[in-house]
Amino acid sequence: MTCDLSVKFNYLDFKNPVVAASGTFGFGEEYSRIYDVGILGGICTKGLTLEPKEGNNGIRLWETPMGVLNSIGMENPGIEAFIKNELPKMKKWDTRIIANIGGAAEEEYILASEMLNNADLDMIELNISCPNVREGCMAFGMKEKSAGELVEKIKHTSRHPVIVKLTPNAENIVRVAEACEAAGADGISLINTVKAMAVDIKERKAVFENIYAGLSGPAIKPIALRMVHEVCKAVSIPVIGIGGIMNWKDAMEFIMAGAHLIQIGTANFVNPEAGKKIVSGMKDYMEKEGIKNLDEIRGII
Amino acid sequence: MTCDLSVKFNYLDFKNPVVAASGTFGFGEEYSRIYDVGILGGICTKGLTLEPKEGNNGIRLWETPMGVLNSIGMENPGIEAFIKNELPKMKKWDTRIIANIGGAAEEEYILASEMLNNADLDMIELNISCPNVREGCMAFGMKEKSAGELVEKIKHTSRHPVIVKLTPNAENIVRVAEACEAAGADGISLINTVKAMAVDIKERKAVFENIYAGLSGPAIKPIALRMVHEVCKAVSIPVIGIGGIMNWKDAMEFIMAGAHLIQIGTANFVNPEAGKKIVSGMKDYMEKEGIKNLDEIRGII
Amino acid sequence: MALITDNKKIGNGIYLLEVEGRFKGSPGQFYMIQVAETYPLLSRPISIFELTGNKLKFLYRIAGEGTRLLSEKKGGECIGLRGPYGNGYPSVKGKIAVVGGGMGAAPLYETCKRLKEHPDITAVDLYLGFSEEIILKNEWEKVCSSFFYDIGGMITKHVDVADYDAVLACGPDIMMKKLTETGKKHGKKVYVSIESRMGCGIGACLSCSCKTANGNKKVCKDGPVFLGVEIYDL
Amino acid sequence: MALITDNKKIGNGIYLLEVEGRFKGSPGQFYMIQVAETYPLLSRPISIFELTGNKLKFLYRIAGEGTRLLSEKKGGECIGLRGPYGNGYPSVKGKIAVVGGGMGAAPLYETCKRLKEHPDITAVDLYLGFSEEIILKNEWEKVCSSFFYDIGGMITKHVDVADYDAVLACGPDIMMKKLTETGKKHGKKVYVSIESRMGCGIGACLSCSCKTANGNKKVCKDGPVFLGVEIYDL
């Protein structure tokens, strides 16, 4: 049997549903030395801001039971350097490119999205969900009002399709998703990391300089799955499921919960070939189960 | 050096901060065959409702990466049977008894707390955070308004100190905590389980009949710790830290984050002697570090 | 903690684990096996397969992550063991049919062994149904009066329930239900051992609660053995 | 996956792990060791201790859960290995001081070995500071021109930085900072190998980012070896 892994995400075709998650895959270059990243459905860039950012001080990563806390704080070269130095390299691969953008203020998001208008990209992922910067970003994603207003503005300025990346820390993630849809978003991706904390009892202080950090990995998968299921039931734009996906089985769980695409983050650290393995694992599974197209099982729950 | 593990929780003395969490310790009887449960600071009963409840159908427990999903659905013998059959047995142990009560409607909570007025208890833990019943319970804990109103009423009817058990699924857990404090709560306990989900890809359906269930265990510890820290900074009534505490180190993290007492839930399954071990582990640590009283390090972060 | 003295593969994904120490237990009871100190979190309920002197044996099948990790353990390593838990099979008299399906065979070895030694028992006929291959072929015969097995079929077809004083069963629901129904028709007691996902294993968490004709019961404490009619005749 | 051929305790909480296979790497580079398939999640960065023919050795200390689980692995078992990663020590000339503190000794064995064989090197003086006990006492002497060690003191006191063409160091920050300062005074290059918590290990996640005189650098890819003045002279 020939199975078709391709996914229609609004008007955009993805060759398969496996996308590398922002911040865990750099700009793809490092992983391209390990496998042909062109086999992925897409790659989300590291979170980009208008100006270059140095990121947070102190410890940036901490392992928790089956999870990872990070406090990178959006270190990135800035949009201009991205367009000049990184994007041309990414264009060599036969995969969708999604620019993840964040900011401290509305104006920054707007300028960033304008600067990206002439860049050869497939989508913009509006990151309103990073818990690791003191100002903005996740603040926009906490409530439906601020989220909807920002999305509306970006939809006006951007010529690229805009997906909005939601935070599990939102007051009501379903209502934020609905507001984004109403504001014209072309898709929703969720979840970004869960605001969490670690304590170093030896030092008697918080591990992270910002005290709080973002939790990712298998630990949060059951929470992510629930939120993806809830959001898929509530909106009719396509959804990208993210959170703790380590293998093709986890990926299928998110598809069955209603996701069109899935993103893999922490899994890239655990096994740099995770993306490749998930693509082939999904294919084998579909063949064995006689699933011709993921539409057959998407949202079956 | 003699260390004092005792904790003053409002006007109530606890011999140590280690309390068994509701729903994971039954009414203590089973564990009392394994160790002297009288060495614990306290025991929270299984969640009690006005009338007996049969609980949910189907699978009730599912393991996730370093976590446990449960959908017990408040199976319990009802308040009357508790007072008649369970409480007298519990009174034999030299430990604080906390009755955890839940309900589908305000009226049920009020009647339940009235019925407990003549019972020989130390505290009531108002469970407004169970994600596993279709009606009520967690619904009260989602917003500050509903939480505050309920607490105010219970404070009028109950002659026992009332602590309120919060849900991590609340829109804004800090504001719910503040509302409970304003309504007269004697303390706050958090977190109850995180609303989450599991999928059985073989069956192509949700594992739980209710689809969603509650996540507990080490996986949620970083989230619990963050919320406990946030709430401790916001209220001046004492706080009980709960969520993924497996050993004395975890317990100390919650104390340093500001908790007066801690509760252990899932840990009781992993090692039925967890409570005992945590008490002795905390004691050894204090001796080694020269900490005379937990006040010295409580909320140090 | 218990010392593993052996953990060998005896079939397709099926292992026989032996640990050393002074253990207690009666047929149909189980132990909670903690595979590793930290991960996976919960212990796995596994029935007593055989209990002799200072050796305790478990027969298990790789069903998921926990049993897979267990199968990787070698002699000389340790595992966590708590138990025995549960009620086990009740004492019966006369001519007994013991019926197992798949891994349901696991608790029946010690069960047959004890029955065979018992003065009140006149015969112990063992019926085992397997889906792919028979395991421990030469062992079963030693502990019963007569041994019948079947691969790929329906073992219940071969059990003449009316001919026995009691039936002790463990296996798929469909098998135990069938036996229960036939038993009821002929006025014979059928005891079934059922499975449930467990948290505490000792009766405190209600994870394993099951609805019975006599209200909710806990598989870990009130079971795993119940009268078939309590479970299937609702 | 790599086969463990040996994993022995050689000191208080200190182990020497040997794996078999065809490995690459140069002194100062590291491998990411995945202790078990599922838990713990992340791999641990561990330096190359020795690389010969088809054997790769690691010297490590139990620092937490991951290294504790690693220490329980036996010969015959497998671990995940990825690498070599990082830059390693640069090529140097003349008379070299190699200075290690605590587990900072780990990458210095292969470092000394290669230096000693190199035609451009006139002398390799190895200085190791330990806090409790010296490990592998008889091994170090074989790979250097002169070996000095100290237990419980400050090893930097014994290194006359001015006397060397370059210093290669690995150990506590305070030690490497001191060497860097002295080196700067005497116009000598001091190379330090630094530690950082890592996610990907290959330069993609910025977990290991460190501020240097030349902007942010990634310890896993641009390091772990840096010029001391890049790190400590900010």
Ligand SMILES: Cc1cc2nc3c(=O)[nH]c(=O)nc-3n(C[C@H](O)[C@H](O)[C@H](O)COP(=O)(O)OP(=O)(O)OC[C@H]3O[C@@H](n4cnc5c(N)ncnc54)[C@H](O)[C@@H]3O)c2cc1C
């Ligand atoms: C009283 C009792 C006795 C048993 N005796 C045996 C025996 O002797 N030999 C044997 O091979 N199996 C036995 N089982 C089944 C065995 O417990 C499961 O196969 C095992 O728990 C699966 O664990 P896993 O980690 O491999 O699977 P996973 O699917 O990874 O386990 C995930 C979780 O589900 C639970 N779980 C999964 N399947 C079952 C199941 N069928 N029953 C109960 N819990 C389950 C696990 O305990 C764990 O908590 C018994 C079960 C019970 C209740």
Ligand SMILES: Cc1cc2nc3c(=O)[nH]c(=O)nc-3n(C[C@H](O)[C@H](O)[C@H](O)COP(=O)(O)OP(=O)(O)OC[C@H]3O[C@@H](n4cnc5c(N)ncnc54)[C@H](O)[C@@H]3O)c2cc1C
């Ligand atoms: C480039 C490099 C080379 C190293 N070489 C060696 C060596 O040869 N021998 C040796 O004994 N140690 C070495 N270390 C330190 C070693 O990586 C840590 O001791 C180890 O990761 C601790 O893991 P754990 O699980 O035991 O501790 P835990 O505290 O349980 O680890 C939790 C998390 O923190 C990380 N972590 C903890 N301590 C450190 C640390 N000091 N550096 C980096 N990450 C840490 C772990 O990798 C893990 O992700 C090296 C570190 C780096 C960065």
Ligand SMILES: Cc1cc2nc3c(=O)[nH]c(=O)nc-3n(C[C@H](O)[C@H](O)[C@H](O)COP(=O)(O)O)c2cc1C
């Ligand atoms: C180290 C690290 C850096 C991250 N950086 C970003 C980022 O820049 N922008 C963003 O939207 N998400 C970022 N994320 C979140 C991930 O894209 C993803 O949403 C999250 O990790 C959950 O998925 P996972 O459990 O598969 O890792 C980061 C995650 C990690 C672990």
Ligand SMILES: Cc1cc2nc3c(=O)[nH]c(=O)nc-3n(C[C@H](O)[C@H](O)[C@H](O)COP(=O)(O)O)c2cc1C
């Ligand atoms: C099986 C099970 C049953 C529970 N039942 C209740 C309950 O009846 N009432 C309640 O307030 N919390 C209940 N909880 C939540 C726990 O008391 C605790 O808040 C939660 O499990 C987090 O702590 P832990 O990670 O230590 O388990 C239950 C948890 C589990 C795992």
Ligand code: FES
């Ligand atoms: S497993 Fe907890 S009551 Fe049975």
Ligand code: FES
């Ligand atoms: S560990 Fe990921 S960039 Fe260095």
